[in-house]
Every structure is written in structure tokens, then in C-alpha cells.
Amino acid sequence: MKKIFYFAALIGSLIFSSCQKFLEESPVSEPTTGSFLRTEAEMDVALTGVYNSVNWNSGSIPYQINFDNWTDIGVLRLASTAEGAYDASHGSLSTIWTFAYTTIQRANTMISGMEAGKSAVAQTVYNRLQAEARVLRAFSYYHLVFMFGDVPLFSQPLLYEDYYSQTKSSKADIIAFLYKELDESAGYLDWSVSDRGRLNKAVALGLKARIALYNGDFAVAAEAAKSVMDHAGLSLNPQFGALFTRSGQNANSGKEIMFELMYSDAAQSSINYIPLGQGSRNLGGQSGRFPSQRLVDNFEATDGKRIDESSVYDPAKPSENRDKRLKYTVVMQGDTITQNNAKAIFDMYHTSTLFLNGGRWVSQTNNDFSNAYGPVKNGVGYLWAKYTFNDENITIARVSWIFMRYAEILLTYAEAKTELNQIDNSVTDAVNKLRKRAGLPDVEQSISSDQNKMRQLIRRERTSELALEGFRWFDIRRWKIAEYVMPGKVYGASKTAGNIAATPDFKTSTIKDLNNIADYSSSDAVRFSRDNRNFEPRHYIFPIPQSELDRAKTLTQNELWR
Template structure:
């Protein structure tokens, strides 16, 4: 299932020249050898390098820590994004330079692939399509954070005037992203055609699913921040998501927790659309990660009360409305009669844990400051080896269903029960909670938009979406300045060895509201690195930074 990952090393070796410090330049001495760009094998080897840019698991100090930027999770210490204390950086390799390195590598393949006449036009188009997918991926990463950025669509040398070009408006960048993804969707193989041997490569449904993600982000951001043509983007989101749904190439994996375990890997899990692959086995590691031990068990990413409270009871009602909800007396009570995704996402007493403590009882507060521990991707054997080969899910069908429902609602101001049944209710059925209908929301005084957003939050918890959802909905200014709370303090279970700050209601107080802020005049865009502005006088800093 993971055969192609072993060949990425060749692609890295071939394209190693494109990782120089300069963001925009690609010297023509790199990959200009006429003997290389000839065959389909050459194209595939070159494209393999692009896959190394797929986001890894969150690691301490790494760049995949979106969960702790939000109100879903907290780390061992506060971070300067969620608490509003950051300053414009001198450099930002992870968030600014790395995407441009990927763009440069993609542009290089797009330009040189046509030389491989021995490969045939179908193969040439396929690997150009892979490169255009990754170029779109990189530009979305940039515009999502920084807004307007330089749009570079060719390889540059030291004399290229584009080196001093001003930032392109976000409308132009999104237009290019959509063009790239449309090309990819028409030229890439289907997941069925990729089969087991090429599982992990970009497929036509990956291009469509990613287009749906991009269009939902910009459509809702434009709507709630009041700029641009929100409906144009939302229409693209609906159509792209529906195209994936109508393809019948994907469906939901039966076991939600199992989806984030080894049993959920490979072609047999039709929910997976794109994953970041790790090693084949413990003996053929190639690439591994210590996510469970270094991030979850060690408390670098721990869930909050805010996230916990989002999970419905089995009757489909929130804890503030359901007669099934009872104030917990012991820690297991938190999970009683709840959406099954909560037990799959949060550790609870009796779950398999780690080598030195095989069965979980309660979160150690010295590490898990909130009194909660995340469970997705946990594996006791991986904890021991600290070398997991479990893949990270990047795109999955569950997200596509959520995108369809939200985009449909925001576009039309309503959503039919029929559309709920082909999207949200498939997820709720797997979670074993009551079906969502328009009558149900009316009868119980619920708001459909809020229920759609809740569904997204719990379905995609611990997968890095929440911060960006708060940004596009323009609710970060409301949610992020709130205090960070954790679990009920169950004294008999937590003990008294660790000093804990508590609220009057007996919740763990992780961070007081006085230490948190979000400035809506500046924090919805990230600051450009100061050194990039110094290098290019036509590049302007984002407002208020």
C-alpha cells in the first residue's frame, strides 16, 4: 500500500537544488540536464519531491500546530497566535518561504515536463497536473494566512523582474488556484485507476475535494468579512463537493476511531482521499513520526472544555438542552450518552494508553494541562517505538460532506432535509446520534448554521481546521479572547499533587481571559516577514502590523 513512498528519495535527490534559501529564484543550472527530462519515470521521480511538502503531524516547535492556535486545544505553554501576543517576524521559513519553495519546484516541473516526449502526452499531462495541484496547495496556504502575496508562475533567475513584483490581489491568486485545480481534476487518474500500487498519489477526486475546501474558505470569508463575490466561491464549493459525492468513488469508513489507526490505511478505506504517507513498516521505515508520544501524551496538544462541550448527546441535543445530560461525578460520566466521536477523540478511563501505563485512567495534569488527552492516532506500540508509520489524513470524504452542507446553506440561506441526508446525517449516523432536520432544529430552538458548524467542529476535531474556521467565520475575535478551560476537577481521580487553578464551577482554568486577546483590525491576516519586505520594496506589510 505504501510502495511509492520508498521512491520519494530519488525525487528529492533530483530536485535538491530547488531548496536554496532564496524564495523566488531557481537557477537554470538546477535540473537543466537534457538527459533527465525524457521518460515517464523521470517525471514521476521529479513529482515525488512535491509530496515531501504535504503537512506532517504536529510536533513541538513544528509548523502543524493549528489546533492549539484555536479554542479546541492547548499546549504545555501558551502560544503567541491564540493569545494575540505575536510580533511581525524577521523571517518565517515554515509559513512563507517553504510554500514558495514548493511553488518553485512545481513551476519547474510544469515548464520542463513537456520535454519528456518519450513519456507520451497523457503522462506529461498527469505529472503537470500533480505539479499544478501542489502549486495550488502552496498558494492557498499563503493567501489563507497573508492575503495578497506575489504570484509567481514561472521559474526565475537573478534578473527576473518578477523578483520585485508587488503582491497580487487575492482574487487573482484564487483564480489561478481554481485554474490549476480544474486542470488537475481533468488530467489526473481516479483513485480506482491509481489502485494499491499508486495509493497516496494525487487523484482527480483529491483535486476536486481540495477545490471544495478552498472555495468554502474564501466564500465564507468573503461573506462574513464583507468583500468580493462570496456566492461565486460558494457555488464552486457546492459543485466541487457534489462532484466528489456523485463520483461514487468514496464513502465513509465504518469505524470512526479505526479510521485514525492502521486499520484505516490504504485503499480499503474509501474515505481517505489524500494522506501523507509514512514508512511501510517498522523494518522499512523510510519516514516516521512520534506524534502520539511527543504531542498527545506529552501534552503539547490537549483538548479543551470548549471542544468537549460541543459534542451532542445521543438525542441530538447539546448539553444545555438535553435531558440526557447529567453533571459528571466521575470522569467517565463526561462521556455518558454522548456522540461516539467524543470517545474516539478523547481518552477515557479504560482506553489503551502507553507502554508504561497500558490502561488510561485520568489525564496527568503535569502534562495535559486541561485534564483531557486527545486519542486520535494513539497507538500503544507506536508510543514504545516512537517511530510510527501511521499515515496522516490530509483530505477525506467526511470533510467533503461537511463542505457540501455548509456551502449549500450559506449560498441559499437554507438547506433541505434531502441535502442533510446525503451529507451531515451520514456522519451523524456513524456517530449514533439523532438525525438533523429542519423540523428538529425548529422544535428544539436550535440554529441550523450553528448545528452545521458544530458538526464540522466535532467531526474534524484534532485535524487542524478549527482556527481557520474561526478566521473565515469572523468569530475569532469572539472565541479566542475567552478563558481556556479544561475538564471538571475530579479530586479523587486527579489527586492533589499538582497545583491547579479552578473556576467557581470546579473546571480547570488553564489560561485566564486577561492573558488572551485578538485584534480584529490586524489578526485576521498574518504579518509578512520583515526581511521579505526589505528584499522587495514593492511588498507592503499587512494592516496594523
């Protein structure tokens, strides 16, 4: 099959053209899937529908872009769940729930319906198509179980009346189901695929490793991750920044990108507004999402030390002598930014800044400084660079959203083995691959020989490597640090160029030191800040959406939200 998946226009036209005749001729009382999925082509169309549903499209952006901005490392233009002022009626909760169960229902419908055509399709093809649907279903359940806890578990299509009699399965039972599903599915999938955008064995095992890590099943996580490392033939892209540009993604050096949400040139509506939504106001962007100081200060200095312990870090020149990933993740004072084939200097302190015009740098009005929704007046002085400054027109960008890449597999393996206190050369080698690309020295022996110090370093690495990729919301909950990082203000850069905030304190407590949590209380008056967030123990998981409780009286609310 020579298809690219995830195209909304494609699935609409495919389903309509494939089903039109059936819809005209079959009685309404007959189940669609019982008659439809009798050939490989029809099964493939159904699978395209399942893939398409993984596009959690919200305003032409993948919904997962919000997740890290709901944490301490990011902030949204408007109030969100991050502020803690939400309940079961909050729209974000029902949005996630609906997106996830749409995929689950489509996968269940396909898996059940394709049984009618099993004898007409080669067994290996049948098993592969079914396995892809099962992995996509597991992908949705992973979101549900770690965001909501106990949720309804369905492996068959729901009948109309089933919607009103749902009950919850335990988180433990669902995770056991997912392990089994992913193991069996991996057995039917190859390590590589001919069509970009499709799942393979590495993604199935990578998802199992992620679920196991989040659930504290470290031996399971390490084994699954190691299998990918040993057999999938993957490596890191030498250029970190290339991962988040369309040209870099097309090349996919090292095959680092394992699972992506793709956009098509063939469909005018298939566009991604991530660059538009977080880009510079000076270059046509709308700057609606911003990184925080805590993220900036998580990146090490080039001597491999956290900034409070580094001899080369200078708070007056915070972008110098830093982890290379910082400049590809966060836009800082004085950075040259490129957007829509134009260049400007990012400046958070002055009413004008420099723009490249006809080969000359000229001074013009600085909208990043003056606009009410810009990074100074609405954010905390920074812009997101990741996914933003690529080689496209930001109003019709088609840069892929990455669901999984090899860097995560390396970090999962390293963390799982560290939590098992099985730190050996394979662990330090996995981390050093990432550090080498970032321009950082190898892990010191004094760190690798100490489980707590290695844990601290891996958590720092994970935050720097995966920022804005949808992991931080889950990480701060499984590490049990959300209560330390979420309450209070979101801090940013120094308010003025002439009054530079000092290096923050990371050692106000043992747990804050371990988790690289900077404290900004001593520099409150001189830093940009936003919000005044609240966090309660019940915020470790979301409540079941009220709309679902109203629909199915058999569902019960999570205990802390009752």
C-alpha cells in the same frame, strides 16, 4: 509506476542518483530542468520531489498539527500564535511561508522543465504528471492566501534576481487562478489511482470545494463537492477511530481517506511523532498538545442535543451518553488508554492510577497528574486521543497525517447548500451519514427547515468531526467568530472530583449560541485553565514575515500589521 510518495529518504536517493551524471557533465550555466526532465522516469522523480515538499516536517510532525492548537479548541505546551503576542518576526509565520513556497517553486520547476520532454512521453501521462504538480501547488497557495491574504503569485520558476523584486497579487486573483488550475487539472486526472498516496480527480475538486467554501463562493463549493459525491465512489469508514490508526488507514474502508501524508517502513527516519508528542506521560508520551473544554462541550449528547439542551447529559459524568467521536478525539477522566502495548486508566485527580501489569490492574505513580508538563499541570485536564492511541510504538510511529477525507466533502456540501438556503434531502442526507456513524439521531425536521438552526448544527458537526485536523484556525476566521472564541483563558475540566463544574452557558449572545460557544465565566474558580489570550482584528490574518520584507523591498506589509 509503483511508488509511494512523501518519503524523504526516497526523494533524496532518487534525485541524487538521477541527477548525479548530469551534474558531473553539464555546464553550470545550463538550467538543470532544461536537460533533466526529458523522460517519463525523470518527470516522475521530479514529481516525487514536489510530493515530498508537502511534508511540512517540523520535529518529525506535520506542521499542520499546530493549527487547531492555535485556536480555542486546543493548547500547546509552550506559548504560540494563539496568545496573540506575535508580530511579523514570529518563527511560525516564516515557517509556513517557506514550506508553502518550497512546494510552489518545486512544482513550477517541474512544470516548466518537463516541457523539454513532452514529445517523448505519452500525452495522457504527461498531462497527468503535470496535473498532479499543479494540484500540489494549489494546495500550498490555499494555505498562503487564507493565512496571509495577498501574496506573490508565481507560475514559473523564479530566477535568483526575482527573489528581490517580488510583488503581491490580490487574494481574488489568486483564487481565480486556483479555480482554473484545479478545473483543468481535474480534467487530466482519474477518479481513482493505482498507487496509494497520489492525487486524483476527487482531491482536485475537493480542494476547489474547500477553497470556495473558505472564500464564501458557496455555489462553486457545492458544485465541486457534489461532483465528488456523485462520481468518486467514496463513502465513510464505519469506524471513526480507525481513520487515525495505521492499520485502519491501511485498510481505508470506504476509501474515506483521499489525500494523506504517508510514512515508510523502508526508511528509518520516516517517522511521525504525533503520538509521542501528545501521548500519556504514564505510557511513554510527552503530552505537549492538549484539547480544551470548549471542544469537549461541542460534542452532542446521544439524544442529538447540545449539552445545555439535552435531557441525558450529566456534568458529573461528562463522557457518558455522548457522540461516539468524543472518545476517539479526547481522553477524559476514567478512560482506559493503550499506548506502546501497555494499558492504564487516565486519572487527572489522584497521585496514583491503575496500570495493567501481567494481566492484573495494579496501582502505580500517576505521571499524568504529577508531571510538570502533563495534562493536569500544563494542560487543562485532557489528552488528545485522535492520532495518539494507535497500534504502533509511539517512538517510531508511521500513522499517516490526513490532508483530506470524504467527511470533509460531505460537510462542505452541506454547509455551502445551507448558506445558499437550498436545504433539501441531499443536505440532510450528507449530515446524517456523519451523525449515524457518531451514534446520533438524524437531523430533526425543525432544524432542517430553519437555515439558522441548520447552520448552527453544521458548525457543531464540523468542529466535532474535524478537530485536530487543521480546519478550526480557518473556520473561526471565515465565520468571523475568532474575536469571540480566542480572547481570555483556555478552560478545561473540573479541578477536583468533588466540585463538578455546572453545564456551561451557550446563550450569552445570539452569535455565541449560533456558533456553539460555551461561556465558562461562572465556573472559572473550579476549572483548570491556561493562558490569558489576546485577540485583535489584525489577527484575522498573519503579517507577511519580516524576513521576506527584508529580502524583497518591493513587498508590502498587510495593512493592519504596518
